[in-house]
Amino acid sequence: MLKLSWHTISGHLILILGAIFMTAPVWVAFMSSTHSAETLFREGLQAWPGGHFFENYNEVLFVEGGVMKRVTASMMLWNSLLLGLGFAIGKVVISTLAAYAIVYFRFRLAAPLFWVIFMTLLLPLEVRIIPSYEVVAGMGLLDTHTGLILPLIASATGTFYFRQFYKSVPEELLEAARLDGANAWQFFIDILVPISKTMIAAILIIMFVVGWNQYLWPLIMTTNEDNYTLVIGIKQIYQVLSEGGELPQFQKAYALTILATLPPVIVVLVFQSWFVKGLVESEK
Amino acid sequence: MAEVKLTNVNKVYPNGAHAVRGVNMEIADGEFIVFVGPSGCGKSTLLRMVAGLETVTEGDLHIDENRINDVSPAERNVAMVFQNYALYPHMTVRGNMSYGLKNRGDSKEEIEQKVIEAAKTLHIEDFLDRQPNQLSGGQRQRVAMGRAIVRNPKVFLFDEPLSNLDAKLRVQMRIEIKKLQRKMGVTSIYVTHDQTEAMTLADRLAVINNGQIEQMGKPIELYKDPKTLFVASFIGSPQINLMSAQYDGKILKSGTLEIDGFENLPVAEELVLGLRPEHLRIDTKGKLAMNIDLVEQHGADNLVYGTLEGAKNEDGEDLELCLRLNQDQEPSIGETITLSYDHTNALVFSKETGKRLI
Numbered sequence: 001m002l003k004l005s006w007h008t009i010s011g012h013l014i015l016i017l018g019a020i021f022m023t024a025p026v027w028v029a030f031m032s033s034t035h036s037a038e039t040l041f042r043e044g045l046q047a048w049p050g051g052h053f054f055e056n057y058n059e060v061l062f063v064e065g066g067v068m069k070r071v072t073a074s075m076m077l078w079n080s081l082l083l084g085l086g087f088a089i090g091k092v093v094i095s096t097l098a099a100y101a102i103v104y105f106r107f108r109l110a111a112p113l114f115w116v117i118f119m120t121l122l123l124p125l126e127v128r129i130i131p132s133y134e135v136v137a138g139m140g141l142l143d144t145h146t147g148l149i150l151p152l153i154a155s156a157t158g159t160f161y162f163r164q165f166y167k168s169v170p171e172e173l174l175e176a177a178r179l180d181g182a183n184a185w186q187f188f189i190d191i192l193v194p195i196s197k198t199m200i201a202a203i204l205i206i207m208f209v210v211g212w213n214q215y216l217w218p219l220i221m222t223t224n225e226d227n228y229t230l231v232i233g234i235k236q237i238y239q240v241l242s243e244g245g246e247l248p249q250f251q252k253a254y255a256l257t258i259l260a261t262l263p264p265v266i267v268v269l270v271f272q273s274w275f276v277k278g279l280v281e282s283e284k
Numbered sequence: 285m286a287e288v289k290l291t292n293v294n295k296v297y298p299n300g301a302h303a304v305r306g307v308n309m310e311i312a313d314g315e316f317i318v319f320v321g322p323s324g325c326g327k328s329t330l331l332r333m334v335a336g337l338e339t340v341t342e343g344d345l346h347i348d349e350n351r352i353n354d355v356s357p358a359e360r361n362v363a364m365v366f367q368n369y370a371l372y373p374h375m376t377v378r379g380n381m382s383y384g385l386k387n388r389g390d391s392k393e394e395i396e397q398k399v400i401e402a403a404k405t406l407h408i409e410d411f412l413d414r415q416p417n418q419l420s421g422g423q424r425q426r427v428a429m430g431r432a433i434v435r436n437p438k439v440f441l442f443d444e445p446l447s448n449l450d451a452k453l454r455v456q457m458r459i460e461i462k463k464l465q466r467k468m469g470v471t472s473i474y475v476t477h478d479q480t481e482a483m484t485l486a487d488r489l490a491v492i493n494n495g496q497i498e499q500m501g502k503p504i505e506l507y508k509d510p511k512t513l514f515v516a517s518f519i520g521s522p523q524i525n526l527m528s529a530q531y532d533g534k535i536l537k538s539g540t541l542e543i544d545g546f547e548n549l550p551v552a553e554e555l556v557l558g559l560r561p562e563h564l565r566i567d568t569k570g571k572l573a574m575n576i577d578l579v580e581q582h583g584a585d586n587l588v589y590g591t592l593e594g595a596k597n598e599d600g601e602d603l604e605l606c607l608r609l610n611q612d613q614e615p616s617i618g619e620t621i622t623l624s625y626d627h628t629n630a631l632v633f634s635k636e637t638g639k640r641l642i
Contacts, residue, residue, distance in 0.1 A: 172370035175337050176431075180384035181358030190383070194374040 026261065033057075033254035040250040052251065060255045069130045071225040073233065073259055077248035079145075080212055080229040081263070087211025088204045095158030096200070100188055102159070103166040104174065114163065125217055133220060144225045152217060158203055165199055166192065167213040208265040230260040286347050286438035286471050288334065293343035295329050295495075303329040305495040306343070313467040316462070320482035320518070321492035328443055330492070331475045335364050335441050342361050358387070363432035364441040367448060369424045371416040377403075377427050378412040382432045388435075402434040405464070422453045422592055429461070433468065440465070442470040446481065458484060467523040479519055483507070491515045511640050513633040515559050522587060522606045524558045527595045528635065531555060534631075538603070541572070541594035545627045546642065554596060554635035561587065561608040566615070570624035574605055576615050586614055593620075598635070 030047050035050030057165045060073045101107075102114045125132065131152045141147030169192070193200070218229045228236065237253045268275065288311040295304035301327045311317050319327040332338040336357030345352050352360050363384075371380050375621060378399055385395045403409040416424055425445060425518055432440060442461070446454045462485055465472050476482050483503040487518040490500040492515070499506055499515045500602045510516035516524050529538040531549035536542070536557060549555065564572070576590040595603040607623065615621050632642040 003494035170368055170370060172366040172368055173372065175335075175357075175366070176366065176370040176372075177383075178337070178357045179362070179364050180334065180431075182383075186387065191372055191374075195372075197374075 006062065012020060016179055026052060026158055026258075029230050029254045030258050031256055033251055035251055037247050037249055038249050041247060056255050058253045058258075060252050060259070069226055071233065073230065073256055075226070076228050076230045076233040076256075077259065077263075080231065080260070082145055083148055083214060083218065083229055084208045084212035084263070087152055087214070088152030088207035090149055091155040091207045092203055094153050095155045095161050095203075096193065096196070098159045099162035100192065102163055104184070104187075114159075115152075117156050117159050119156075120154070125152065128214065129220065132217075136221070143222055145226055145227070148218060148221050148227070151210070152214070155207070158207070161199065161203060162196065165196055169195065198274060198277045202277075205267055205271050205275050208267055212260075212264050230256060234260060287311060288439060288471060288473070289346040290330075290334075291344040291346070293330070293333065293345065294341045294507040295326070295333060295338060296341045303495055304333070307495075307497055309497065309500065310491065311471055311473070314471055316465050316472045316485060316487040318474045318476060318482045318486035318489050319488060319492055320476055320479060320520075321498075323477055324493040325492045327475045327477075327492045331441055331473055334439070334473060334527055335362055336360050348412065352642045358384075360439075361435075361437050361441040362441055363435050364443065365425075365428045365432050365436035365445040367444040369416070369428040369448075371424060371427055371431070373416055376413050376415055377408060377419075377430070380416070380427055381431050384431065384435050398434050398436075399430075402430045405432045405433065421449050422457065425449060425457060429464070433464070433470075438471065440470050442472065442474040444476055445474075446476075447478075454481075461485065479521055484521065489519075491518055493518075510631065513556055513558070513635075513638040513640070516631055516633070516640070520560060522561050522608070524560050524631070525564075525603070525605050526598055526599065527557050527559075527592070527603050528598045529557045529632075539594045539596040541592065543571070544631065546630075549632060549641060550634070555641070556633040556635050558631035558633065559625050560629065561606045563626045564605075564607045564623045565625075566609070566613065566621055567624035568622060572605075572623040572625065574607070574621055574623055576617050576619050576621065579614060579617060581611070581614070583611065585610055588615060589627075 029050055032040060033056055034047050034053040036052050036056075039046065039050060061077075062074060064072050066280045078275055098117065102110050134145045136142060136151055139147070141150070173191060174187060177191055182190060210261060212231070213231060215231050215235075218227075218232050219235070222228055222232065225236075234253060234256045237249065237256060288309075290307050290309040293304055293307045294302070296302050305326075306390050307330060309317075319330060321327045329338055333340050335353070336355065340353050344586040347360065347362075354355070372383065375383065381399045381402060382395045385398060390398070399412070400409065403412055406429060408423065408426050408430055411419060411423060416427065419427065425448075428445070445461070446457055449457060458481055461474075461515045464488075474481075474485055476485075486503050487507055488501060491498045491506060493514050499511045501509075503519075506515055510519065513526075517526065527538040527541075529536045529543070529549055531537075531546065532554075533551050535544050536546045536549065536555070538557065541556065574588075574590045574591065576588055580587040580588040580589070586609045588609055590605055590607075592603045592605045595605075597603045608614075630642070631640060633640050
């Protein structure tokens with residue numbers, strides 16, 4: 001017999017309510033995205049499926065829209081993917097290398113330099129967005145993927161995580177590798193990177209989601225619709241809504257929102273076990 | 285096959301700590317040398333200097349005819365076994381053993397053959413495809429040794445390799461290391477703080493204290509004929525009994541206890557008399573009266589602990605004495621027994637200089 005105590009019941013009740021509270025907006029957005037513009041305009045948000053799923057998503061994904069009528073969601077999806085991946089990979093590469101230099105090369109000023117890097121946490125992109133824009137503009141990188149990604153990949157958080165991890169790697173491993181004839185680069189590639197792979201995976205996942213969700217920087221950086229990311233696309237659709245004399249295309253906005261949510265969700269779901277492992281376990 | 289020569293080797297760390305002070309040593313081809321000493325005495329630093337993991341501040345290191353002060357660790361052709369094994373956790377046993385060979389540029393077939401051969405020697409051929417975290421401590425230690433022997437180095441360096449193993453395994457691995465070293469005939473340097481390991485493994489033993497070699501020689505020489513108080517107290521288990529004493533020209537006195545039979549000792553100098561636990565015996569006519577506090581039965585022999593009446597230790601407290609008896613001699617606690625000692629084995633040191641007088 002299953003015994004239900006008050007603790008289990010109340011515990012589950014809270015969890016279920018919490019889950020509903022968290023997922024309800026997503027559900028409503030998804031359901032609304034399957035209705036026609038007319039239904040949404042007349043009746044507001046929808047809680048149950050409508051009949052325009054294929055129609056709406058097909059239109060958003062493949063029919064060119066936007067102010068210039070040139071941009072499709074699949075294009076924006078591709079841009080977002082590039083930004084997310086470039087952002088995540090760039091951050092991991094830069095921060096592993098920076099942490100490696102700080103921990104293993106006893107150069108003067110290593111400690112102060114680390115704290116300088118660490119202090120950039122106090123200066124998020126939003127604070128330095130004008131100078132960053134200046135620099136990127138000066139380099140002629142406005143409206144390019146490089147310009148979109150490059151200024152974002154320096155990562156104090158990543159450097160800090162990897163530094164902590166490398167510091168916990170026993171010194172003897174380096175010494176054994178030196179006796180085995182490995183040079184600094186070989187030690188990094190052959191030993192350090194493989195043993196931090198779960199950690200790298202975890203950071204990649206987090207950074208991918210963060211990169212995917214970037215809003216302000218791409219908004220300022222990209223003027224050409226070809227370079228729009230999904231997040232920017234959503235904003236643009238609403239802008240079109242409020243300007244044009246046409247019927248507001250809410251269903252498209254919701255479809256875009258759902259499309260924008262999907263990749264991060266999939267990434268986290270698929271790599272969940274790695275993600276947890278990387279943050280919890282230290283396998284040495 | 286190699287001779288190792290250390291000439292006036294010094295190590296001063298940037299913070300001013302003088303870890304190794306003028307060490308001179310010649311190690312013959314195939315010899316098994318053990319560095320023993322308390323922690324922080326500089327023995328590991330010395331070993332790591334030979335390995336190339338620490339720079340030499342002053343002096344010269346030679347392997348055979350080559351001065352290796354500035355040669356990189358890999359090119360010295362030495363192999364080291366670490367206390368915590370330092371296996372590459374993401375590589376299989378095979379990967380661990382072949383990594384050095386790969387970096388050296390050996391061919392695949394050559395590597396495979398060498399790895400198999402070394403694995404057979406160490407009885408780890410069944411584990412070649414496992415990862416270190418799937419192995420027990422003893423097996424990991426074997427793999428670490430495999431990684432060392434597979435490169436066929438000129439010199440083996442061991443940095444307290446058995447300290448992480450349990451007591452039984454430690455004894456077993458100790459024997460295996462000794463056998464392996466005999467068989468391969470590779471010059472070896474082994475660092476330990478365990479005097480039993482040191483005694484049993486070494487062809488020659490270097491007792492290191494405060495960055496200097498106190499004495500170097502065959503283990504039994506160091507045991508029987510220690511040149512300093514430090515060596516006498518470090519070598520031998522249980523530790524030698526030490527009592528402070530003064531000589532008045534005829535008789536050696538410790539507290540109120542009078543000990544005769546000594547001649548030609550300096551008068552009016554603080555002395556230390558050392559008697560090993562096995563050189564004392566129960567003797568009804570003996571002059572040393574001991575009150576028994578504790579009897580430890582080790583099986584083959586019994587260790588008896590108690591205070592010696594009248595005698596004082598180096599700090600001026602009542603002397604705690606240890607006595608080794610056969611298993612059939614088992615005095616009871618609280619009992620007072622009288623002991624005699626063997627003059628020929630008694631050691632007398634100057635307290636001030638630590639030098640041996642008799």
